[in-house]
Amino acid sequence: MSFTSITHTCQYNEEDGSIRMYLRGRPVVLHGPSDQDTLDPAKVAPPPQNKLKLEWVYGYRGKDCRNNLYLLPTGEVVYFVAAVVVLFNVDEQCQRHYTGHTDDVKCITVHPNKLVIASGQCAGHDRVDARPHIRVWNSVSLATLAVIGAGHIEQAVACLTFSRADGGSLLACVDDGPDHIITVWEWQRPDKGHCLAETKCSVDTVVAAEFHPLDRNQIVTCGKGHIAFWTLDASNVLYKRMGIFESRDKPKYVTCLGFNHTGDVISGDSNGNLIVWGRGTNTVAKFVRGVHSGSVFSVCARKDGAVVTGGGKDGRVVLFDSDLNPTATETVIEGHYGGVRVIAEGRGSQLYIGTTKNCILQGDVELGFSPAVLGHVDEVWALAAHPSLPQFVSAGWDSLLQLWDGLSHSTVWSKDIEERAQCSAWSSDGSVIAVGCLSGKWLVFSPESRQLLAQHVDGTEPIQTIEYSPDNKLVAIGSRDNFIYIYQVDDECTRYSRLGKCLGHSSFITHVDWSQDSQYLRSNSGDYELLYWNATTCRQVPSASAMRDVQWASNNCPITFTTVGVWPESADGTDINSCARSHDSRLVATGDDFGKVKLFAYPVTQPKSLCHQYGGHSSHVTRVRFLADDTRLLSAGGNDTALMQWLLD
Template identity: 65%
Template structure:
């Protein structure tokens, strides 16, 4: 018996052999010590060679549209540029969105979550700071300074010099923007000043401890050279940078007045006084050049003031995080009587920025961007998910797709108009979605073991069932729509007979045999068979009509599958990187024409392979944009676009195929 071997090195430094058994026509592959025996299809038996390298596809991807915004935990991250674009970020992408022309451009220099942004006084240069990523080699915390017109990177600051994520950035203003101030999220929240135009990587002028407590904001004074104000938990600090490059701090003195739990935002009026908002709903005015209070306007909001915006005409706007109110003040902080109320489902107000004319830009705590004014009201310019996104399904007929997440939102998107068709709160944390073959019904699997059948157009709830108490990880209709398979985290696959236009469901039984939770399912083209992967890297086959496992996997080697989402199969050998531990690749999807295979992994990468990727060395194209886990990928119905979802980054990215 002749065996050809191919070396793969695994994370625990154990070198396993990937073996091809010519007598049995099987490839033996190990994932975290677990053996998977994969049968070579008959047409490939004569020519299959483990050592052959599979070439990458001619097709490539280009980021087309980003759905989402990071407002839940970031501030001051929404700005209007002279180009007419609003600039903001989500995941590892900076979005430049022209609302009038409804198009987006993207800055893609970052390798992990962006946490802060600053605009240079010239309104042309932008600085963005990122977190410390999961992979310290590729995603060290750093600052990128770039041109907002050409999207070229001008300078990369601090690679290897920051210990924590960059949480605050500000360009100096009174000197024309020579310096950049940064704060990183270490235990001491270090504040550093950079001469960003000096050398290829900028030059650090000074660095010192800022505060042991959380810092949420740091801003250069617009009129006073070398003055910075920072604030956060229980403090406001006034900094001076002397000619020798030393930073000196004076703490804001609250005297006998009630000290707020958090000082949440900083702004400057046209006289140069400092305005701070706090968790008590107060605005405090600090006299220019002092660290003492000159005026307090109390309890203007219920809860925290997350944003103060001083308009060009000197009037002042505040946004409430809890009460969702936008209030207008004159230059002396007298209420003008103008106010607006943001609808609860959009979330609280995280940031307020001046837009075109009388318009305001509002970023919310539920990751929405609203645009409008008091007279016309505020309408969403961008809707997103507010928590982890796991559910994704492409509509089988229309150029649309659905997403669902732990925020209980089920959303239908149109890929051509880049808009939300509808959004529904289903009252349950969602984990998975599947469309019926005609696209009329969608089944949503929830984290509680419950699942819902919903009309994809009217949003009417037809029925709901519960199977176990663990999340429904995957939902798949058979190609003819007569059966429904639901893979659960309780290790079972539940099979239902589908009656009356996918409105009624009767349980056939459950497939038992996996020793870990179900991760992926595919139906055969004739709907007679099912294959499944589990959390311990098993590949099993089933007769779903009687809920029985097929004990001879060799019988299935030439089966044609209606979809390809199973990440452990002969056709996906090449998607596993050298040193893979089994958890690296989260999902895969095959194009309708069976020429492309896309994957999403744990490192924020979307990869595009030629299908099948059955060689251990399968070359691919790799794309960043997400941070950490890419939870799902799916080609749209005509293969012109690919959709990917990020888990904790809450974003949905749309890619053009064959750009």
């Protein structure tokens, strides 16, 4: 009996208890254990009883997005990372999540009633809801109120702003297409929002758009080489007046906008200057030169009339009075947090600062700032859970190694390891953390002291996977150079001596598992091979069927007999980046190229196996791992730089 589909055919051989699976036309023979019941490949395995619930999102997107941090009356700050909008109460250390988006959220804005939020996304992977669009939703109930602009918006939503003078009946949007079209919507209309006005905004990049707080019909936009003042007339046509600069003062970019207490527009620019534009005019009323060295990335007008500015390059936060006179009060953000991307007013004199290195800080200008959210700032590939504690490490191409506590949702420590990281592992006793790097180096650190205990180099290609044996006496290093290097581990995981390397794969190593008795390894490669090895001799075990009854300590390899069903029918072999079995051997989770985390009942021996599927990531999910007690699953989102923690219900 065989189960056939376009590119993924599975045939079960009753005589030898094996499944022949095809990935991209290449046959892979997988041998089941000798006590395996006869399989019917046409039968469909049910999904697991357990489900996942998004519990915590680690990270923030400040690297390349603006105006994306606000304080709500609930005491929560709202911001986004990946495809999730996060509502985080810093004082109570609890998060809620709006998960209506299907791909990268690029901008948010808060309605004047401080209850409704609009968020805009780019085009997605999904066939359904894949078009860029705006979602308007209630920040208390998290219910979606309107979905606007699908089919109207090109590429992504770049800027959003609610009208303020009329109580927020209008929503303006600038898209990220070549003409940066500006549209104005009556978003509460039952016909999915009515587009009142639409026109080309600028051929150059637009970075901010704001309705005037005192005039319903005025919108200000700014970006590369321009600031524009728009009027929406009675016949719903948008008219534009360009801001007039003195030729010597025209900046390369107008980088941010704000409004003072009298309704004048304040702009910050790439020359570090502030300009006040008289209300209702397109001419300069006041020019404040050299406030920052480098760009002014944020202008925040506080309720008391004072104005706070933030520098992207110099990291300075500067306080002015309501007439933009300097008060001599300022502070500097520590360089490792990045420059200032956005400043949001908190309660009293408190401010929240989003940084260019994907951190959120809280504090005030006089007392300084401390981190509320820390994140990665480049692709995240390494993720490993502690063998017994609710802790995990992550590392990525930003050279940051971070230790996290999964219960307090906090960073225990963060260390610059000066190497771009690709994979990581804990020793079986939790005494050390090993990190594999893009350069072919691998490093061993103490989680207590953060000290570097050992470093080795194997080849010049990236180290793709690293795994300690269950007895902690050996470590396997899988490289992109097609080899697995085996080291003997001595002196409490501080001394390593190379036993040899496993030769036999014809493509790069992707995943490795140890047998429970630490005698054998199995490995997957980029060309969908499953090979077996004697760990101490580094020799390949030629007979795969001889390994059918070996008990494996993990199931990181997605191409195995017990994970046949994790492969979708149209899989091309590279879709699944990561696979993890729960410690109680009841579940398997996978992370794929489409931003999805999937949960299956283990073993997944039926070629047709149903699963629960979860969005949230907006990039390839590079790693999934269960915490030691199986109460939670962790996932890393590659390009979206986010780590997500899922509660098992």
